[in-house]
Amino acid sequence: MDRETALALNRRLLNNLASDSTDTAAGEMRLSTETYCCPHRLAREREQLFARVPQPVAFSAEIAAPGSFLALDVLDTPVLLTRGSSGDLHAFINSCAHRGAALASGSGQRGRLVCPFHGWTYDLDGRLASRPGDAYFATPREECSLQPLPVSEKYGLVVIGTGAAVSAGQVDTALDEIGPELAGLALHTYRPIARRQLDVQANWKLVTDLSLESYHFRSLHRDSVARVLAPNAIVDTWSRHSRWAFPLTTIQRLGDLDESLWPDSIEGSCTYTLYPGVMVIVNALGAQMIRAEPADTPGHSRVVYAGVARGDCDFEEARQAYDFGGDVFAGEDLPVAEQCQRGLAASRRDLLLGRNEPLLQFWHALWRAAVE
Numbered sequence: 001m002d003r004e005t006a007l008a009l010n011r012r013l014l015n016n017l018a019s020d021s022t023d024t025a026a027g028e029m030r031l032s033t034e035t036y037c038c039p040h041r042l043a044r045e046r047e048q049l050f051a052r053v054p055q056p057v058a059f060s061a062e063i064a065a066p067g068s069f070l071a072l073d074v075l076d077t078p079v080l081l082t083r084g085s086s087g088d089l090h091a092f093i094n095s096c097a098h099r100g101a102a103l104a105s106g107s108g109q110r111g112r113l114v115c116p117f118h119g120w121t122y123d124l125d126g127r128l129a130s131r132p133g134d135a136y137f138a139t140p141r142e143e144c145s146l147q148p149l150p151v152s153e154k155y156g157l158v159v160i161g162t163g164a165a166v167s168a169g170q171v172d173t174a175l176d177e178i179g180p181e182l183a184g185l186a187l188h189t190y191r192p193i194a195r196r197q198l199d200v201q202a203n204w205k206l207v208t209d210l211s212l213e214s215y216h217f218r219s220l221h222r223d224s225v226a227r228v229l230a231p232n233a234i235v236d237t238w239s240r241h242s243r244w245a246f247p248l249t250t251i252q253r254l255g256d257l258d259e260s261l262w263p264d265s266i267e268g269s270c271t272y273t274l275y276p277g278v279m280v281i282v283n284a285l286g287a288q289m290i291r292a293e294p295a296d297t298p299g300h301s302r303v304v305y306a307g308v309a310r311g312d313c314d315f316e317e318a319r320q321a322y323d324f325g326g327d328v329f330a331g332e333d334l335p336v337a338e339q340c341q342r343g344l345a346a347s348r349r350d351l352l353l354g355r356n357e358p359l360l361q362f363w364h365a366l367w368r369a370a371v372e
Ligand code: FES
Pocket: 096, 097, 098, 099, 100, 101, 115, 116, 117, 118, 119, 120
């Protein structure tokens, strides 16, 4: 983040903290419970917000070294990211040209990809290098490459397209609008920590909503997050992305300092939400990605929580921060999302988004526009 931006954001955070206020929307918004409970709405979302839209899926740092791979599930598509020996990034459908088995799972480093089923062997650029019993097959090896998916890598983030409707150009430009801001984070210099996968009995938007307001800090996170972070948020939006920041309680110290002595980064936590709703949470020690996607029913989602550590920070400290965030998310946030799903399905009563929940209003308006 450039210094001028950091100074301006810290000023706004200090102001909101001093007045115990937060950035607001113009009015209250109501949401129908169909938003979370309707199977037709879910089907439209799968098409209009996932199959037809570029998806930010990983940090570059998770697949930084030549020869590394990362297997992911993105909606119904098993995806394999590979980094070739010359540093070029590839994305494939993780499915062998012989009979469809997955070439790899999890992450790691390999010179070549060997299918565990019958041993067909692929180069990291997807070409079939060899197969046992080659003479038994009439189809030439050149026609048995892995199926590529459009992929782009910018600002330390990997974006792919899984549906046929997503072009390489769309994937390449998906983050351009917020590019200068993301570039300032230098995420490509971070180091990988881990990724967790969670199965959640709540709509993917209820999970995403958790990272779009700080109104819940003082109640739900009274004994965890709220001990170090204040809920006095600042909010900024691009046409399809957003930035949400809230301060560490220690930000008060800046009030006593001349601005020339202020830091070049936000004294707090900053969450970028990238269309169609992927969180990149940046703090002093590292960054986390939260990506929720719809599963088979409106009340079921799959969630990934991935973490990377800043290059200039103590790795162990960053790992502890990643674990702390993940434990709070899994132990405090997600159980409430599951409760909300059950409650909304039973009550069928409209939800209320207050003026103090402006980002929820922004994102629900975007999601609704996409499916209408
Ligand atoms: S399915 Fe991969 S070698 Fe047979």
